[in-house]
Amino acid sequence: MKELRIAIIGCGMISHRHMTVIQNLNKRGHNLKVVAAAEIDKEKLLAWGKQYGIAEENLYQDFREMLKRDDIDEVEVCVHNNLHTSVATAVMAAGFPCYSEKPMAASYADAKILYDAQKKYGQKLAIQISSIYNPQTRIAKKMIAEGKLGEIYHVRSVGHRRQGRPGYDMPFFSRDFIDPNVGVHGPLFDLGIYHIAQMLYVLGMPELESVYGFQSSRYWTHPAIDKITNRTAPVEDLGVGMARFKGDICMDIYEDWAIHMEDIGCTFIAGSLGGLKFTDVDQTGGPMAVPEGGQIMGGGDLQKPRLTYYGINEDNQLFTTQLDCALTDTYGLQESLIHPELDLYNDNQLQWYSYLRGILTDETRIDSPYIAMQTALLSEGVVLSNELGRSVTVDEIKKMAKSIAIRDQETPFGTIHYDFDEYKPE
Numbered sequence: 001m002k003e004l005r006i007a008i009i010g011c012g013m014i015s016h017r018h019m020t021v022i023q024n025l026n027k028r029g030h031n032l033k034v035v036a037a038a039e040i041d042k043e044k045l046l047a048w049g050k051q052y053g054i055a056e057e058n059l060y061q062d063f064r065e066m067l068k069r070d071d072i073d074e075v076e077v078c079v080h081n082n083l084h085t086s087v088a089t090a091v092m093a094a095g096f097p098c099y100s101e102k103p104m105a106a107s108y109a110d111a112k113i114l115y116d117a118q119k120k121y122g123q124k125l126a127i128q129i130s131s132i133y134n135p136q137t138r139i140a141k142k143m144i145a146e147g148k149l150g151e152i153y154h155v156r157s158v159g160h161r162r163q164g165r166p167g168y169d170m171p172f173f174s175r176d177f178i179d180p181n182v183g184v185h186g187p188l189f190d191l192g193i194y195h196i197a198q199m200l201y202v203l204g205m206p207e208l209e210s211v212y213g214f215q216s217s218r219y220w221t222h223p224a225i226d227k228i229t230n231r232t233a234p235v236e237d238l239g240v241g242m243a244r245f246k247g248d249i250c251m252d253i254y255e256d257w258a259i260h261m262e263d264i265g266c267t268f269i270a271g272s273l274g275g276l277k278f279t280d281v282d283q284t285g286g287p288m289a290v291p292e293g294g295q296i297m298g299g300g301d302l303q304k305p306r307l308t309y310y311g312i313n314e315d316n317q318l319f320t321t322q323l324d325c326a327l328t329d330t331y332g333l334q335e336s337l338i339h340p341e342l343d344l345y346n347d348n349q350l351q352w353y354s355y356l357r358g359i360l361t362d363e364t365r366i367d368s369p370y371i372a373m374q375t376a377l378l379s380e381g382v383v384l385s386n387e388l389g390r391s392v393t394v395d396e397i398k399k400m401a402k403s404i405a406i407r408d409q410e411t412p413f414g415t416i417h418y419d420f421d422e423y424k425p426e
């Protein structure tokens with residue numbers, strides 16, 4: 001396999017997961033080489049280079065200098081939410097394919113700008129959404145397409161942490177998660193995107209009609225709870241919503257980072273013939289993201305996605321079946337031994353590299369930019385509805401969406417100006 005030459009922008013927490021996946025794939029002969037990296041924080045950059053054996057001349061504080069190189073095949077963007085559109089469009093404008101972290105952007109308008117940049121610059125793009133690259137999602141999607149659940153009418157998209165605000169209760173995460181200009185939003189855009197995207201994808205991308213949403217930071221602002229940020233709650237700690245789709249399907253959404261509650265249930269799909277419960281949706285990146293003998297980065301334990309199938313047979317007997325997506329410790333192992341080609345659908349990064357190499361095409365890869373953009377549309381609906389105190393139609397969301405991505409970033413070496421398109425509502 002020909003060497004694929006990779007550059008990384010942003011040497012923070014998630015960049016280490018990218019590196020772990022690269023190292024694990026190389027053990028399987030994928031011939032990936034990280035040739036350069038950029039990070040505005042010089043100390044962090046040098047430490048990162050040392051950790052991965054990348055010489056100082058290949059390390060850049062200003063990523064724009066790195067993009068002048070002609071020996072890079074693709075660039076992985078590991079900066080924070082409100083910089084995704086800024087940096088990823090700059091990468092594509094400079095002539096490189098780009099794989100960017102989730103969420104696609106901190107607003108629908110910016111997700112759309114990034115989506116359109118693929119065509120504008122003629123470059124390939126993928127967005128990290130680990131929840132859709134695993135056997136749990138694949139099995140559910142197939143069952144729904146085959147009509148095993150009958151007509152789908154209700155979907156619940158759920159994520160919960162009892163007290164887990166990144167960069168706050170979880171100090172090993174960067175404070176950018178809760179910076180209103182950088183992370184911008186709370187759990188809905190952080191964890192919520194994994195669940196919403198998974199549901200949209202397994203349902204075959206239903207067409208959104210309207211959204212009612214509510215967001216709160218009431219937990220955060222209680223003086224007994226918040227002793228640090230002086231009751232200012234930089235971003236929300238709760239996001240809930242109800243979305244309606246064409247075909248009389250509704251999805252309720254529930255995402256919290258902190259709530260005085262233990263068990264708030266999990267994601268499920270209800271159809272006229274059957275139901276599916278999703279346990280342990282993958283937000284950590286699957287087995288390829290586990291370092292040798294180590295603990296998975298930032299995401300706690302390796303998740304082992306499972307499905308429970310509820311149905312009724314011809315004799316009117318109710319049945320419940322556990323569909324084991326975790327046949328061994330490395331989930332999906334048996335499946336991929338029999339069908340090794342399915343491996344390309346079990347990992348975000350492997351799918352991306354296979355798409356770049358032409359092993360997968362626009363038709364055979366999962367269209368993560370489109371799924372991520374539709375997820376952003378729904379999430380934006382929750383934000384807008386919360387602001388207006390009423391439900392919003394999809395046309396209103398598209399019309400009222402505003403670009404908020406960072407256009408001027410202050411860095412230790414001066415201001416980076418990002419020059420990307422204005423948002424044009426359809």
Ligand SMILES: NC(=O)c1ccc[n+]([C@@H]2O[C@H](COP(=O)([O-])OP(=O)(O)OC[C@H]3O[C@@H](n4cnc5c(N)ncnc54)[C@H](O)[C@@H]3O)[C@@H](O)[C@H]2O)c1
Nearest residue numbers: 010011012013014038039040078079080081101102174298
């Ligand atoms: N941490 C996780 O477990 C995790 C998991 C999945 C996805 N993500 C996503 O990854 C993104 C980054 O998260 P993180 O936890 O790695 O944050 P982080 O703050 O640890 O890392 C981001 C890095 O980007 C650097 N940076 C900012 N602007 C830059 C620029 N112009 N050029 C080069 N470097 C720049 C920052 O200095 C920082 O070191 C977020 O969007 C997050 O949603 C994170």
